[in-house]
Amino acid sequence: MRARSSAAARSGAFVAVAVALFCVQLDFFALNLALPGIAAELGVTVSAAQWTLSSYMLAIGCFFIIGGRVGDVFGRRGTLLAGTALFTAGSVGCALAPGLGPLVLARIAQGVGAAFVFPVAVAVITNAFPERTRAKALGAVFGVANIGTALGPFVGGGFTEGPGWRWIFWLMAPLSLLSLLTALVYVPDSRDASASRELDLLGCALIVCSLAALTLAVERGDSWGWHSARVLLLFAGAVVAGGLFLVRERLARHPLVDLRLFRNVPYVLVTGMGSLSNMGYGVTVFLATLYLQGVRGLSPLLAGAVFLAPALLVALSGPLGVRLSRHMPPTAVMALAGACAGTGMYALTLVSAWWLYVPVFAWCGLGLGLGWTFSSVATQQTVAPARAGEAAGVLLTFLVTLGAIALAGAAAGISAMTPRRSPEEAYDAILRLGGVAVLATAVAVVAVRLALRRSGRRRA
Known part of the structure; x- marks a missing residue:
């Protein structure tokens, strides 16, 4: 069901979503050039610092499907607010992290928040704008988001050489907070009116296990060795959990993903x-x-x-x-x-x-x-x-x-x-x-x- 919204609400929804996606894209592409600086400041190897990227990829990849379906079932506004709040808190945690462990945990929080924000943000625009202007609004939103993509490497390299890599996250924290406050005021709610307010928790667990095992295997395969027992077990676990997920989705009354x-x-x-x-x-x-x-x-x-x-x-x-x-x-x-x-x-x-x-x-x-x-x-x-x-x-x-x-x-x-x-x-x-x-x-x-x-x- 598409929410009826005024012009002011549509404009506010556009700003909230565009700023949120800008932050997610900037975060995604800024950290690659900062890895040597992170490793030097925290006293770890560059290989260990790679976990700041791997953990984010794990979190964001595992929760995209769940975030999108939670928004459809329970309401996109609340899901967007929760995801943006978690991303904001994760950004502050990254900026303040005293060591690699806390930094990785904060990156996981950012990744889960981003995984809830991104698919729900697209759905918010789809349901807030009428059909004649929907595609234009989506294109403009991704235009703003892709400015984050454009600035990511430049911001990452510039901050690493200048005031330090922590300023990447200090930049994102107030921007994502702005998105959160704007969404709180302007974003109208919408959901799939035909869906029961039930979430396939077993399906959620299976897809998270499958994607986590697969992502971890491919991320660590080169350093652990592609023929190592750890990597082979992860691939096997991904296949088994993925197969069980497909079976579950065919049998569930309210599947996480409609295979049709x-x-x-x-x-x-x-x-x-x-x-x-x-x-x-x-x-x-x-x-x-x-x-x-x-x-x-x-x-x-x-x-x-x-x-x-x-x-x-x-x-x-x-x-x-x-x-x-x-x-x-x-x-x-x-x-x-x-x-x-x-x-x-x-x-x-x-x-x-x-x-x-x-x-x-x-x-x-x-x-x-x-x-x-x-x-x-x-x-x-x-x-x-x-x-x-x-x-x-x-x-x-x-x-x-x-x-x-x-x-x-x-x-x-x-x-x-x-x-x-x-x-x-x-x-x-x-x-x-x-x-x-x-x-x-x-x-x-x-x-x-x-x-x-x-x-x-x-x-x-």
Whole structure:
């Protein structure tokens, strides 16, 4: 059921959601360049400091589906408020953390809060705005959020070299508090009126166990060894818990995820292309960071400055996707994004001169950003508004989990290739493989879309 809201309430909801997603995106992309500074200040190795990223990925990946469904069932306003409050408290905890242990715990709190905020935020906009302006509002929200993506590496590198990494979190704390207070005043409530106010707790436990085991295995596989007993047991646990989750969802009276969602072919196409775009974005940013600092010898601040060009186009990709969707079906926009992203990733391996590297990197950022940003808008165009939170949660779970797997695969690939090849050659090989995979998927999306059109589904 979509809440009836005034213009003031819609504007307030927009501000609350946009600021919240800005903070989540900034937090997600700022900390990579700060790891050496964190390790030095806390007296730990960089490998140990990596847990500040891994713990966040674990928390956010495990709770996306739960956060989206809690909002649909119990109300999106309360869920958004709870998630934003937890994220704010986690930010303050990170800024004050005296050691690695408290920092990791605060990062987990941030991750759980973000996992409740993100899918519910999308659903809040979907239900607060009328259909004629909904896509425009979502595009603008992701435009603001992607400014956080754009500033993330620059803020992380700049604060690490300047006043210190803790200021990353001191920046987010008042912003997320502003989002919380705005949401408290303006965000109208909405929920799935057809859903019983019951949550599949067993399903929640199974999906958390499965995703936690899978994410931990891929995050730690390279350092623990891919054939080690710990990693193999984690993979086995993920498969078993995941299988039990699917069985549970088929039998439950009020499932956490309605598996009929995956009979919606446009939704599956959008989710697949969006997930691959996010995988490509994460890998490209990771490899570019290694290339700029390890091969080019740039400082964290200068490396962050190079990221401004592609990140600016990522920020613009939200509004661009909405404009394109007025003239093209969602799956066509996703296929176009894949074509831009795949060519950009491959072209990055062919250039080295700065005058060409930066614009190609920007083109790559546009395609990848459009792919994973517009996927959140497109899912809202292919599912009923009552299930908006659930659809967003499932999409975001795929984005984050597969993104973590892609990063782990890239790190493992570099480790395997560098004894025989230079680091730059290893980076290029991975980028070429990713570019071809993204392009091939875009072609597959076009083929399926044409088949759907021939069957009579015009807006597929």
